[in-house]
Amino acid sequence: MKNEKSTEDIALGIRRRVFEHAMRNNGGYLSQACSAAEQLAWLYNEELNLGAPTLPMIPELFAGVPHADNPGYHTGAGYNGPFEADLDRLFIAPAHYALVAYATLIEVGRMAPEGLEMFNKDGSSVEMIGAEHSPGMEVHNGTLGIGLSTAAGLAWGRQKRGETGKTWVYMSDGEVQEGQTWEAIQCCAHHHIDSVKAIMDVNRQQCDGAMDSVMEVGDIRAKMEQFGAVVAECDAHDLGAMRDAAKTPHVGKPLIILAHSNPFHAMPILEERFPRLHYVRFESEDERARMNISIADALGVAPIDYEGAR
Amino acid sequence: MAEMVSRPYEAAFEKHALANPDVLCLSADLTSSCEIDKFRDNHPDQFLSLGMAEQNMMSFAGGLGLAGYRPFIHTFGVFCYRRPYDQLMASIAYPRRKVRIMGFLPGITTPGGMTHQAIEDISVMRSMPNMTILETGDATEVESICAAADSIDGPVYCRVLRGQVPRLFDTPIVVGQMREVSMGDDILIVTAGITTEEAMRATKALKGAGVLVRHLHLNTIKPFDKVTMLDHIHSVKGGVITLENHVTEGGIGSLMAEIMADNGVGKKLKRLGLNDTYAHGGSRAYLMRYYGLDALALTQGIEDLMGEKLGITEQDLAQVRVDAVHSLAKAEGL
Ligand SMILES: Cc1ncc(C[n+]2csc(CCOP(=O)(O)OP(=O)(O)O)c2C)c(N)n1
Ligand SMILES: [Mg+2]
Numbered sequence: 001m002k003n004e005k006s007t008e009d010i011a012l013g014i015r016r017r018v019f020e021h022a023m024r025n026n027g028g029y030l031s032q033a034c035s036a037a038e039q040l041a042w043l044y045n046e047e048l049n050l051g052a053p054t055l056p057m058i059p060e061l062f063a064g065v066p067h068a069d070n071p072g073y074h075t076g077a078g079y080n081g082p083f084e085a086d087l088d089r090l091f092i093a094p095a096h097y098a099l100v101a102y103a104t105l106i107e108v109g110r111m112a113p114e115g116l117e118m119f120n121k122d123g124s125s126v127e128m129i130g131a132e133h134s135p136g137m138e139v140h141n142g143t144l145g146i147g148l149s150t151a152a153g154l155a156w157g158r159q160k161r162g163e164t165g166k167t168w169v170y171m172s173d174g175e176v177q178e179g180q181t182w183e184a185i186q187c188c189a190h191h192h193i194d195s196v197k198a199i200m201d202v203n204r205q206q207c208d209g210a211m212d213s214v215m216e217v218g219d220i221r222a223k224m225e226q227f228g229a230v231v232a233e234c235d236a237h238d239l240g241a242m243r244d245a246a247k248t249p250h251v252g253k254p255l256i257i258l259a260h261s262n263p264f265h266a267m268p269i270l271e272e273r274f275p276r277l278h279y280v281r282f283e284s285e286d287e288r289a290r291m292n293i294s295i296a297d298a299l300g301v302a303p304i305d306y307e308g309a310r
Numbered sequence: 311m312a313e314m315v316s317r318p319y320e321a322a323f324e325k326h327a328l329a330n331p332d333v334l335c336l337s338a339d340l341t342s343s344c345e346i347d348k349f350r351d352n353h354p355d356q357f358l359s360l361g362m363a364e365q366n367m368m369s370f371a372g373g374l375g376l377a378g379y380r381p382f383i384h385t386f387g388v389f390c391y392r393r394p395y396d397q398l399m400a401s402i403a404y405p406r407r408k409v410r411i412m413g414f415l416p417g418i419t420t421p422g423g424m425t426h427q428a429i430e431d432i433s434v435m436r437s438m439p440n441m442t443i444l445e446t447g448d449a450t451e452v453e454s455i456c457a458a459a460d461s462i463d464g465p466v467y468c469r470v471l472r473g474q475v476p477r478l479f480d481t482p483i484v485v486g487q488m489r490e491v492s493m494g495d496d497i498l499i500v501t502a503g504i505t506t507e508e509a510m511r512a513t514k515a516l517k518g519a520g521v522l523v524r525h526l527h528l529n530t531i532k533p534f535d536k537v538t539m540l541d542h543i544h545s546v547k548g549g550v551i552t553l554e555n556h557v558t559e560g561g562i563g564s565l566m567a568e569i570m571a572d573n574g575v576g577k578k579l580k581r582l583g584l585n586d587t588y589a590h591g592g593s594r595a596y597l598m599r600y601y602g603l604d605a606l607a608l609t610q611g612i613e614d615l616m617g618e619k620l621g622i623t624e625q626d627l628a629q630v631r632v633d634a635v636h637s638l639a640k641a642e643g644l
Contacts, residue, residue: 026636027643065424065588095425120421120643122596128643131423131590142425143393144362174339177361180393206362207339207642214339215361276342279642 007239010041010107015266016299017103021116023292023304027281031270033100035203035236035261040104040170042242043199048088048168051081057112059135062125076125077138079110085163089154091139093147094172097201098130098137101170105136145178147171148198152188152254155195171200171256174207176217182227188254189228196254197246201236203263209275221258229256236261269294312476312507315449316639319412319472320345323382326456327356333460334374334381336360338367342641344384344414345472368394371409372401380408380460386420386644387413387428387469391435403440406464410456415644416445416469416503417555418584418601422644423591428469429584433560435467436532443531444485445469447478447506451529454482458529461485469503473639476507483529488538494522497612498542498550502528502562504594505553505603511628512605516612519620523612528562536569543570549578549615553608558583580615582607 005013018033044050055078064070077083080090092101099119105111115135118124127134129142141147147169155167175181188196200220208214217223221231230250234241236259245257263277264270269291273280282288288306296303323346327333339362341347350357360367364385371381383390390413391398402409413428420426435441442462446452452471459466462485479489491506492499492513501509506527513523524546526539543550543566550570552563563581570579584601598604602611609622636643 062590062592065590067587120591122592123600124592127421127423127591129422129426129591133590140423140425142423143388145393174362177339177363179363179365207343208337208341208359214359215363281636281642283638 004109005045005107007038007041007045010045010104011037012299013107014041014100014103016301017106017116018099019267019295019299020304021099021119022280023288024306026288027279029096029099030267030280031203031205031263031277032097032201033103034265034267034270035263036097036100036201037266038237038239038242039199039201039259040100041107042239043090043168043170044104044108046243047246048090049086049165051084051087053080053110054078054082055135059111059115059118059125061123062133075132075138076135079105079136084165085161086165088166088168089138090168090170091141091147091151092130092137092170093141093175094144094170095130095137095140095142097170097172098128098134101130101136102126111135144172145175145180147175148181148184148196149187151196151198152184152193155193156191159193159195166195166197169196169198171198173200173202173204173211173217173220175200176220177215185224185227185229185254192252193254194250194252198254199257199259201261202258203261205263205275205277207278213275224256229254231256231258233258233260237265267295267298269298312478314474315477316474317345317472318449318452318475319455319470320348322453323456324349324353326460327353327382330380330460332378332380334358334379336367336371336381336383338362338364338385338389340385340414343386343644344412346384347641364389365394365397368397369401372405372407375402375405375407375409380410382410382412382456384412384414386415386426387431388415388426390467391431395434399438402465403438406440408463409465410459411465411467412470413467414470414472416471418589418597418603419471419504419555419594420644421591421593424588426644427589429589430557430560431467431469432531432556432562433564436560436565440464441532442466444483445502445529445531446471447503447527447529449475449477450479450481451483458483458485471504473637478507478510486530486533486535488535489527489529491527492523492525494524495546496522497524497548497615498546499523499525499608500528500550500552500562500566501525501554502531503555505555508598508603508605509553509608512608514628515605515609515622515626516620518626519622521612521616521620531562531565534565539569540573540575543575543577549580551580551608551611551615552582553603553611554583555603556583558585578615580611582611
């Protein structure tokens with residue numbers, strides 16, 4: 001499954017897909033593709049040890065929530081392959097990054113492009129806020145700050161059973177405002193859960209804008225180290241630095257990579273929207289048209305023909 | 311079609327806060343989503359950004375109450391009570407702090423799925439001693455929610471509608487007073503929030519089929535005027551039906567069951583709502599159909615209650631409102 005395309009190409013493909021989607025739908029979680037594309041591309045194309053997908057390339061429709069009367073229920077984790085002792089697991093903790101995560105699944109050949117057309121459509125499992133039945137998801141993370149704790153529990157259990165696979169968490173920096181994130185780190189340290197690895201998109205943005213204007217979080221690295229994590233830092237758009245960061249030894253402690261990202265990387269025109277990048281909806285036909293031309297040019301594709309799209 | 315009002319909360323909150331200097335505006339990184347972004351920009355002295363940290367926000371609001379302020383908390387309904395339940399209980403409800411909790415996206419009014427849909431909030435708040443519960447069902451109620459909530463001597467949880475909201479009523483909320491929408495005497499329908507509009511739609515079709523309903527709309531869920539409700543229950547020949555944007559346990563269906571059982575009323579009660587299930591993400595119209603919360607589900611429920619077919623079809627019910635995913639009245643797609 002690995003390395004058919006370069007990680008750079010996958011990152012570009014992710015941005016192109018998210019861009020096309022946002023254009024057709026007059027908006028979306030577009031900035032997250034700018035900040036996160038290399039991180040997710042690197043995870044899926046290089047770092048994660050995953051088996052072949054076990055779920056259909058074209059996602060099934062929504063088939064109900066967990067319930068005693070719904071025995072056929074399953075999560076979307078099968079897009080990341082089977083659960084095996086030596087294989088890795090991944091949680092996308094900020095579930096609003098789902099659009100970027102789905103685009104990644106397509107780029108690495110784990111989901112058909114049709115999957116993205118089902119995004120946020122009634123009756124679809126490809127939900128706007130990734131649900132646990134959505135492709136590539138294993139738990140619900142739309143309530144931010146719970147992902148790292150879940151990963152810690154799974155990882156502790158896997159370590160106890162002697163499994164060698166890692167448990168990865170994709171995190172967002174907004175999550176450090178939630179107390180639970182700190183509880184999770186101290187727990188990993190206390191119980192020596194070193195099979196937990198996290199990479200955090202440090203884009204310094206949240207819903208209300210720049211994090212410093214909403215609630216300052218100070219020196220994330222120093223705080224995490226004090227709570228017992230090993231922290232590595234890298235430029236989120238420098239794959240070499242990301243690879244090196246992942247090699248940081250962290251015996252007995254979780255590893256958290258702070259990936260410092262640019263929320264308009266590869267789509268410079270989005271800077272016009274700073275500091276309101278969390279959810280980019282085009283505010284006028286003129287803005288939509290201008291962004292279409294500018295971003296298409298930056299990504300090396302033709303402008304999207306969005307007339308007639310909803 | 312009812313008049314649609316854009317972002318009624320925005321101006322209503324500003325007006326109320328400016329007239330009441332002890333009112334503070336608290337936000338948890340959902341400022342535009344809760345229609346208080348202009349307030350933040352125009353009145354920074356009365357605004358407090360607390361970041362995405364709801365547990366701290368609840369106890370902090372309790373502290374503001376001790377200092378004599380009346381904080382209005384703004385976030386999505388789910389984030390008001392799921393994560394910070396303990397703080398809500400210990401710092402706000404027990405000591406009866408005058409904290410006004412504005413919970414947006416009630417029930418299935420969002421495509422955000424389980425983590426964003428407050429489907430059991432009424433149940434949780436009803437079982438919390440000292441908590442008052444208000445729910446808005448139209449633009450006029452949203453416009454009057456701040457004054458209504460702020461009149462309460464203790465904590466209040468409000469289910470608030472945002473974005474494009476229909477105007478169904480022309481008088482403000484009077485706390486404790488239910489609205490008599492229709493006064494027939496065959497069947498009693500009780501609704502609150504967005505299900506009221508559905509019941510109004512069903513009422514016309516039911517009339518065509520010869521069923522005259524008595525329809526009551528609730529904006530005050532706790533405390534509750536049981537005496538008046540009991541009179542209405544006795545006034546109808548047939549049974550009682552509730553339709554709620556909530557699970558069928560612990561909400562207004564349960565409230566009716568309690569009143570009827572407590573008073574030995576020997577009538578049938580049918581409770582419509584989310585039936586022991588979580589919901590998932592989708593448009594409001596789709597979710598209301600899928601989970602049986604719309605006008606059609608109501609007429610079918612009434613058929614069940616009456617044990618006869620009324621032959622009401624989808625076409626008999628007026629056009630279902632379709633919300634655009636992207637509306638200028640919403641900050642995001644939720
Ligand atoms: C517990 C909780 N509180 C609030 C929210 C609403 N919310 C969704 S994303 C978000 C911003 C979080 O920051 P980050 O994930 O860094 O956002 P981004 O960089 O994508 O803007 C908020 C407040 C939530 N999903 N969960
Ligand atoms: Mg961020």
